[in-house]
Amino acid sequence: MANCLHLAFGYVDICQIALNNMFVMVTAPINLKKLSEMLGLSQTTVSRALNGFPEVSEKTRKRVQEAANALNYRPSPSAASLATGKTRSIGHVIPVSEHRMINPHFSDFLAGASEIYAAAGYDMLLRMANAGEEEDIYRDFASRRRVDGVVVHGPKTIEPRIDLLKSIDLPFVVHGRSGADANSYSWLDVNNREAFRKGTELLIKQGHANIALINGLESMNFAKRRRAGFEAALEANKIAVDQRHICSADMTETYGHDATLAQLKLSSPPTAIMYASILPAMGGIRALNELGLQPGKDIAIITYDDELSFLQSPDGTDTPPFFTAISSSIQAAGKRVAEMLLQQIDNPMQNPINELWEAEIVHGKTTSSAGK
Amino acid sequence: MANCLHLAFGYVDICQIALNNMFVMVTAPINLKKLSEMLGLSQTTVSRALNGFPEVSEKTRKRVQEAANALNYRPSPSAASLATGKTRSIGHVIPVSEHRMINPHFSDFLAGASEIYAAAGYDMLLRMANAGEEEDIYRDFASRRRVDGVVVHGPKTIEPRIDLLKSIDLPFVVHGRSGADANSYSWLDVNNREAFRKGTELLIKQGHANIALINGLESMNFAKRRRAGFEAALEANKIAVDQRHICSADMTETYGHDATLAQLKLSSPPTAIMYASILPAMGGIRALNELGLQPGKDIAIITYDDELSFLQSPDGTDTPPFFTAISSSIQAAGKRVAEMLLQQIDNPMQNPINELWEAEIVHGKTTSSAGK
DNA sequence: TTGTAAGCGTTATCAC
DNA sequence: GTGATAACGCTTACAA
Numbered sequence: 048m049a050n051c052l053h054l055a056f057g058y059v060d061i062c063q064i065a066l067n068n069m070f071v072m073v074t075a076p077i078n079l080k081k082l083s084e085m086l087g088l089s090q091t092t093v094s095r096a097l098n099g100f101p102e103v104s105e106k107t108r109k110r111v112q113e114a115a116n117a118l119n120y121r122p123s124p125s126a127a128s129l130a131t132g133k134t135r136s137i138g139h140v141i142p143v144s145e146h147r148m149i150n151p152h153f154s155d156f157l158a159g160a161s162e163i164y165a166a167a168g169y170d171m172l173l174r175m176a177n178a179g180e181e182e183d184i185y186r187d188f189a190s191r192r193r194v195d196g197v198v199v200h201g202p203k204t205i206e207p208r209i210d211l212l213k214s215i216d217l218p219f220v221v222h223g224r225s226g227a228d229a230n231s232y233s234w235l236d237v238n239n240r241e242a243f244r245k246g247t248e249l250l251i252k253q254g255h256a257n258i259a260l261i262n263g264l265e266s267m268n269f270a271k272r273r274r275a276g277f278e279a280a281l282e283a284n285k286i287a288v289d290q291r292h293i294c295s296a297d298m299t300e301t302y303g304h305d306a307t308l309a310q311l312k313l314s315s316p317p318t319a320i321m322y323a324s325i326l327p328a329m330g331g332i333r334a335l336n337e338l339g340l341q342p343g344k345d346i347a348i349i350t351y352d353d354e355l356s357f358l359q360s361p362d363g364t365d366t367p368p369f370f371t372a373i374s375s376s377i378q379a380a381g382k383r384v385a386e387m388l389l390q391q392i393d394n395p396m397q398n399p400i401n402e403l404w405e406a407e408i409v410h411g412k413t414t415s416s417a418g419k
Numbered sequence: 420m421a422n423c424l425h426l427a428f429g430y431v432d433i434c435q436i437a438l439n440n441m442f443v444m445v446t447a448p449i450n451l452k453k454l455s456e457m458l459g460l461s462q463t464t465v466s467r468a469l470n471g472f473p474e475v476s477e478k479t480r481k482r483v484q485e486a487a488n489a490l491n492y493r494p495s496p497s498a499a500s501l502a503t504g505k506t507r508s509i510g511h512v513i514p515v516s517e518h519r520m521i522n523p524h525f526s527d528f529l530a531g532a533s534e535i536y537a538a539a540g541y542d543m544l545l546r547m548a549n550a551g552e553e554e555d556i557y558r559d560f561a562s563r564r565r566v567d568g569v570v571v572h573g574p575k576t577i578e579p580r581i582d583l584l585k586s587i588d589l590p591f592v593v594h595g596r597s598g599a600d601a602n603s604y605s606w607l608d609v610n611n612r613e614a615f616r617k618g619t620e621l622l623i624k625q626g627h628a629n630i631a632l633i634n635g636l637e638s639m640n641f642a643k644r645r646r647a648g649f650e651a652a653l654e655a656n657k658i659a660v661d662q663r664h665i666c667s668a669d670m671t672e673t674y675g676h677d678a679t680l681a682q683l684k685l686s687s688p689p690t691a692i693m694y695a696s697i698l699p700a701m702g703g704i705r706a707l708n709e710l711g712l713q714p715g716k717d718i719a720i721i722t723y724d725d726e727l728s729f730l731q732s733p734d735g736t737d738t739p740p741f742f743t744a745i746s747s748s749i750q751a752a753g754k755r756v757a758e759m760l761l762q763q764i765d766n767p768m769q770n771p772i773n774e775l776w777e778a779e780i781v782h783g784k785t786t787s788s789a790g791k
Numbered sequence: 792t793t794g795t796a797a798g799c800g801t802t803a804t805c806a807c
Numbered sequence: 808g809t810g811a812t813a814a815c816g817c818t819t820a821c822a823a
Contacts, residue, residue, distance in 0.1 A: 076562075078816055089794045094818065102792060121563040125500035126816035129799045134497065136544075143728075149530045151523040151729050158521040161547040170565070171545045172508075175533040190448075191493040193542070300701070300730045304741075326729060329672070329701055333741070336708035356515075357523050357698060358672045369676075369705070450800055461810045466802065474808055498800035501815045 077120045086114055097122070136170040137388060138194035140184050142201050143175050144297055151326070152377055153200065155355050156222065159381025160198065167389055169195075182211050189215040196388050198222060202234075204268045218395065220388040222380060223269050233391060233399040235384050239269045242373045242406040243276030243321065246349045249371075249408065250319045251284050253415055255347060259292040259310045259317035261303060261327055270295060273323060273351070292317055303327025307334035311346075319347035319414075325358055328370060343371075348413035351406070353377035371414040375406040449490045458486055469494070508542040509760060510566035512556050514573050515547050516669055524696070524749055525572065527727050528594065531753025532570065539761055541567075554583050561587040568760050570594060574606075576640045590767065592760040594752060595641050605763060605771040607756050611641045614745045614778040615648030615693065618721045621743075621780065622691045623656050625787055627719060631664040631682045631689035633675060633699055642667060645695060645723070664689055675699025679706035683718075691719035691786075697730055700742060715743075720785035723778070725749035743786040747778040 083093040088111070096103045096111035103111075114120075128134045139157060143149050161171050172194055174184050185208065188194050196218035199208055206225035209232055221234035243260075250258050260277045263270035274295075278288050291313060296302045303322060307330065310317055322328035328350035335342055342348045352372035387400050455465040460483070468475045468483035475483075486492075500506045511529060515521045533543050544566055546556050557580065560566050568590035571580055578597035581604055593606035615632075622630050632649045635642035646667075650660050663685060668674045675694060679702065682689055694700035700722035707714055714720045724744035759772050 076564075079818095080816075090817080091795080091819080092793055095793090098818085104792060107792080119558075119562055121559070123501070123816055124563055124565055125497045125506065126799090127818075128497035129495070129501055129801085130816080130818040132799080143530055149526045149728050151526055151727075154521045154523055154526045157545065158515055158547050161545065165546065173529065173533065173543045173545045174537065175530050187493070190491055191496055192448075193496055298729075329705070332708060333701070333704050336704060336713070339711075341708070355523075356521050357670075452800075462801080463803085463811080464809055467809090470802085476808060479808080494802095495800050498815090499802075501817085502800080502802040504815080 077118045079120075079122065082111075082114060082118065082120050085118075086111060094122075132192070134193060134195050135168060136172050136194050137164060137385070138172045138174065138184075138188050138197040140174050140176050140181050140197065140200065142181065143177060149175070150201075150298070151355060151357070152324070152353050155353065155378045156200075156381035156384075158356070159376075159378035159383075160385035161381075163382050163385035163389065169389065181208055185211055185217065186215065189217045196220075196392050198384055198388060202268050203266050204271055206268075218388065218392050220384050220391065220400075222384050223267075224401075225268055226271075230399065230401060233387055233401065235380055235387065235402040235404070236269075237375045237380070237404045237406050239272040239406075240276035240279070242351065242375075243273040244280045245276075245406075245408060246321055246351075246373045247277050247280035248284075250321070250347055250349060250414070251280060251286070253319075253347060255317075255319040256286055257289075257292070257315060257317045257319070258286075259320045260294070261306045261310075261320060261322045261331070262293060262295045263298045263323040265295040270323065277321065298324040298327050300326045300330040300333075303330025304334045305330070307331040308337070311338060311340075317346075319349070322348065322350035325350050325352050325355065325370065325372070342413040343415065347371075347415065349373065350413075352409070368409055368411040369413065370409075371411040372409045373406045374409045375404055380404070449492045451492075451494065454483075454486060454490065454492050457490075458483060504564070506565060506567050507540060508544050508566050509536060509757070510544045510546065510556075510560050510569040512546050512548050512553050512569065512572065514553065515549060517550065521547065522573075522670070523698070523727060523729070524725050527725065527750045528572075528753035528756075530728070531748075531750035531755075532757035533753075535754050535757035535761065541761065553580055557583055557589065558587065561589045568592075568764050570756055570760060574640050575638050576643055578640075590760065590764050592756050592763065592772075594756050595639075596773075597640055598643075602771065602773060605759055605773065607752055607759065607774040607776070608641070609747045609752070609776045609778050611644040611778075612648035612651070614723065614747075615645040616652045617648075617778075617780060618693055618723075618745045619649050619652035620656075622693070622719055622721060622786070623652060623658070625691075625719060627689075627691040628658055629661075629664070629687060629689045629691070630658075631692045632666070633678045633682075633692060633694045633703070634665060634667045635670045635695040637667040642695065649693065670696040670699050672698050672702040672705075675702025676706045677702070679703040680709070683710060683712075689718075691721070694720065694722035697722050697724050697727065697742065697744070714785040715783075715787065719743075719787065721745065722785075724781070740781055740783040741785065742781075743783040744781045745778045746781045747776055752776070 079090050079093060083090045086093060092103060092107065093111050096108040097115060141153050164171050176184055185197060188197060199219055199221040202221050202223045202225045204226035209225055212219045221232060224234040224236045247258060260274065262274055265271050265274060274293065281288050294306050303326060307320065310320065320331060322331060328348065331348060332342060340346055349371050352370065352374040354374060354376040356378065391397065451462050451465060455462045458465060464475060464479065465483050468480040469487060513525050536543050548556055557569060560569060571591055571593040574593050574595045574597045576598040581597055584591045593604060596606040596608045619630060632646065634646055637643050637646060653660050666678050675698060679692065682692065692703060694703060700720060703720060704714060712718055721743050724742065724746040726746060726748040728750065763769065
C-alpha cells in the first residue's frame with residue numbers, strides 16, 4: 048500500500064501512496080491532515096478510528112490503522128493536549144537535601160512508577176527540588192497545566208504540600224502520609240510503626256535489652272513512626288528508652304558508619320542495632336569491620352530494607368540473605384502509587400484510597416537464630 | 420492594580436481589574452486573550468512584552484509584566500509548543516537491567532542535569548527502558564516531537580542508538596562515548612583508560628604484583644576502557660595479565676561481595692583489588708569483614724568513585740576519606756552534559772563538542788601510604 | 792457511519 | 808511601537 052522512497056521514523060521525505068487510483072505527494076512530517084487526505088477521509092474519521100471510537104466501521108478503522116502504521120504517524124502531544132486539556136504526563140518532584148544529596152530510594156520508586164506510566168501512555172516529568180522549593184514547583188505545574196497529576200514524595204509529619212495540592216486542585220497521591228487528616232487524600236504507606244515494633248520485639252526475644260536505633264531524619268513522618276514502634280516495643284517489655292541510643296539523620300552510608308562507631312564507643316554500648324535503611328546498615332558493617340566485630344555474633348543487626356535493586360543479589364538467590372531485615376519493596380510501591388494516581392485522574396470524583404502495607408521480617412545472618 | 424476576590428495559583432475565579440477606568444470580569448483560568456483584553460492591548464503586544472522582544476516600549480512592558488505577575492499568568496506549554504515546534508523538554512532514557520536493576524549512578528547524574536534544565540526553563544522527561552527498548556523510545560520521541568533533545572546513557576562499544584539519533588535528526592549528547600566515529604557527535608567522558616592505568620600503577624608502586632580487577636559490564640564502553648588501562652599498567656611493568664583475576668558484571672554491592680570472596684579463595688589470591696564503583700567496593704568490604712581481613716593492611720583496595728551523593732560524608736569533611744579512589748563527580752558531568760545539549764539545541768549547526776575529563780586520585784585508608 | 796467547523800492558547804507574518 | 812490575522816495539529820459538538 049505505502050510505496051515510499053524514504054520512510055524513517057515518521058518523516059516522509061517524498062512519499063507516494065496509491066490511493067483511490069491516484070498518487071498523492073506529501074512532505075515531512077506527517078500529520079492528521081495529510082494522513083486523512085491520503086486516505087480520502089475527513090480528519091474526524093481518522094482521529095476517531097485511531098482513538099478507538101465505536102462508531103467507525105471496522106473496515107475503515109483497519110484501513111486507517113494500516114496507513115498510520117505504514118507512515119509511522121503519531122499524533123502530536125502538544126496539539127492533543129491543547130485540544131483536550133490533558134497532558135498525559137505525571138510530575139514527580141524529588142527533594143534533594145542540602146548537600147545535593149539525592150536519595151537512591153527514589154530511583155527504585157520511579158522505576159516502578161514509570162512502568163505503569165509507559166503501559167498507560169503517560170510520560171514522567173521529573174524535577175529536583177531543594178528544601179522549600181517543592182510548593183513553587185507544584186504551583187508552576189498547576190498554573191501552566193504542565194501535568195495531569197503529581198506524586199508527593201517524603202511527606203513530613205506536618206505537610207503543607209498536601210493542603211496546597213488540594214487547594215489548587217491538582218490530583219495527587221502521597222507515598223507515605225502526613226500526620227494529620229490522613230483520610231482526606233490518597234496515600235500508600237508501609238506500616239512503619241508496626242515494622243519497627245516487630246523488629247525490636249525480635250531482638251528483645253533474642254535476649255537484647257540494650258538496643259540502638261539509627262533512624263532516618265525525624266522530620267519525616269516515616270521516621271517518626273519508626274521511632275514510635277521502636278519505643279513501643281521497649282516499653283511493652285519494660286525496657287527504659289535511652290535517648291543516647293537513638294539518632295536521626297539522612298540515611299547515608301557514611302551516617303551509618305559514623306553513628307555506629309559513636310554508639311559502640313559509648314560506656315554501655317548496645318548489643319543490637321536497628322537501621323532505617325540498608326545504606327546506613329552497610330556503613331555499620333564497615334564500622335564493625337574497623338572494630339573487628341562480626342555482625343550476628345558480636346552484635347545483632349536488623350535493618351529496614353526497601354529492596355533497592357542495586358543491592359539485590361543478581362540472581363535473586365541470596366539464601367539466606369546477609370541482613371536480617373524488615374522488608375517491603377519500594378519499587379512495588381512505586382507501581383501501586385502510579386496506578387492509584389492514574390485511576391484518580393480518570394475518575395476525579397472517587398473517594399481517596401489509603402493503602403497500608405505490612406513489611407515482613409526476613410531472617411539473615413546478622414542476628415542469631417535464637418527466638419526466630 | 421489587581422483587585423481580585425480569589426487569586427490562587429493562576430486560577431482567577433471572579434476577578435475584577437480596574438483598567439482604563441472600567442472593570443472587566445474574567446473567569447478561570449487566565450490566558451493570553453483575557454490578559455490582553457484586561458490590559459487593553461493586543462495579544463501580540465502582550466506576548467512580545469512577556470517574551471522580551473526589543474520593540475515594545477519599556478512602559479508597556481512593565482505594565483504587562485505587572486499584570487501577568489498579579490494574575491499569575493503562565494503561557495500554556497502545549498500551545499507554545501504547538502506554535503513554535505519546540506517543547507522545551509529533554510528526554511532521558513535510563514536503561515534498567517534484566518533484574519529491574521536501576522543503577523543509582525543515574526540519579527546523581529540526573530540531579531546535576533536537572534539543575535541546568537530548571538535554570539533554563541526546560542523540563543526533564545524520564546523513561547526507563549529494558550534492554551533493547553531504547554531505540555523504540557527514541558523513535559517515539561522523535562515522531563511525536565515529544566522532546567527537543569536527549570541524553571544517551573551507558574553507551575556500548577558499538578552503539579546503534581547513536582546512528583539512529585543522527586538519522587532521525589534528534590539533538591543528543593552522549594554521556595560516555597562509543598568505540599567508533601567518536602568525533603562525529605557530542606560527548607562528555609571520563610578518561611577511564613588513564614584513570615585505571617594510574618590506579619593500577621599506584622598499586623604496583625606500592626609493591627603489588629597480583630592485582631584483581633572487579634570491573635563493570637564489559638559490553639559497556641567505559642568498562643572496556645578501564646580494563647585496557649588496567650592491563651596497560653600491568654604490561655608496562657612486565658606483569659602478566661591473569662584473566663582469572665578479572666571479572667565483569669553489573670556494579671552492585673552483592674556482585675562486589677561475591678566476586679571478592681571468589682578472588683580471595685583462589686589458590687593465589689590477589690594482594691590488591693581494583694573496583695569499578697564504590698558499590699561493589701562496599702560489597703568487597705563486607706566480604707573482607709567475613710574473612711577477618713582489614714583493607715589497607717591485609718589487602719589494598721582502590722575503587723573508582725563517581726562521588727555519589729548518598730555515599731558522601733554529610734559535612735564533606737571525611738579526611739582522609741575511607742576509600743583510596745580514582746574520582747570524578749558524576750553530578751558535575753550531568754550538569755555539563757545538560758549545558759552542552761541545550762547549547763546544541765540553540766545552535767544546531769555548531770560542531771560536535773567532545774570533552775574528556777581526567778579523574779583524580781584521592782588517597783584514603785584502603786591502601787598503604789607507601790609510594791604515595 | 793462519516794463530515795463540517797469551531798475551538799484549544801500560543802507564536803509569527805504581515806501591515807500600519 | 809502596536810495590531811489583525813493566520814497558522815500550529817489535534818478533538819469534539821453538531822450536522823447529515
